Amino acid sequence: MSFTIYDRLKRRIAYTAYLALLPLAPRLGEARRALMQENIKRPSRADILNYLLEVCRRISGTNETAYLEIGVRVPTANFSSINAFRKFGVDPGIEAPSQAVDFRMTSDEFFRKLDCNEVLSPETRFDVVFIDGLHLAEQVDRDIANALRFTKDHGFVVLHDCNPPTEWFAREQYHFFREHSLDCWNGSTWKAFLKWRSMSSISSCCIDSDFGVGILSKSFSLGAPNTSPNPFFEYQVLSNNRTAMLNLISFDELQRIVEAALTR
C-alpha cells in the first residue's frame, strides 16, 4: 500500500491538530462535567423571569406587563414560556434564521430605532428586559445601558450567563474547531455584569442557577454593590470570589428579599 504526498500531508496535519488539542482536552472534560451540573440546577431562567413579572404586576396593580427579550434563538427554549401581557423579541437571526421574531435586527439597531420612533414608541417602558443576545462584554454593557433607559422604575433588567462555571465557558471565541460551542459557552457577559455590580446607583444580584441569572434593579435593594477589586477582569479572580463579586444568591433568597421589601 503506497501513500501519496497528499495522504502524507493529510496525516501530518491530523497528527499536528491532535497534538495541539491534547492540552485542551482536560479543560473540555471539565467543561462537560460543569455543563451537566449546571443543567440540573433549578429554577430555570423562565421561572425567574416569570416571578419578576409577577412582582411587577403586584407593584403596578395591573396585568399589563411588557417583556422584551434580546436574543431569542428558538422561542420554545424560553420566550414561549414567559407570561406577560405584551412580549417582544429582538434577534438578527444569526443562530436560528428560520425562527419568527418581532424585530429581526441587532439590539443596537433595535434601540436606535426605538429612540427614533421607528419601532414601538420612545415612551415604551418594559417591566422586564432579558438580555441574552451577543454575549461579549462590550455589547452586553451597551445592552444593559439601553435596557435600563427603557425599563420602568420598578422593573428589572435580567441577564443570562453571568456565572461561567469554568474558564472555557468564559472565553470570548464562540466557535471551536469549526464546531459550535456545544453549549459550553457563556462568553464574557460576566465582565459587563461585574462592571454594573460596582455601581451604587443600581442594585444587583445573581441567581445561582442556569449559568447565573443576573438581575439589575433601579429601585429594589438586592444587596451591596461589589467592592472586591478585579480591575483587569481576570477569570481566576472572579472564580475565587464568586459569591461576593456576583452577589451570588439562591432563588429562595431573592424571593425573601423581594417579599420583605413588598410588605414594608
Ligand SMILES: C[S@@+](CC[C@H](N)C(=O)[O-])C[C@H]1O[C@@H](n2cnc3c(N)ncnc32)[C@H](O)[C@@H]1O
Ligand atoms: C443564547 S441565544 C438566545 C437564547 C434564548 N434567549 C433562550 O433563553 O433560550 C443568543 C441569540 O442572540 C442572537 N444575537 C446575536 N447577536 C445579537 C445582537 N447583536 N443583538 C441581538 N441578538 C443577537 C443570536 O442570533 C441568538 O439567537
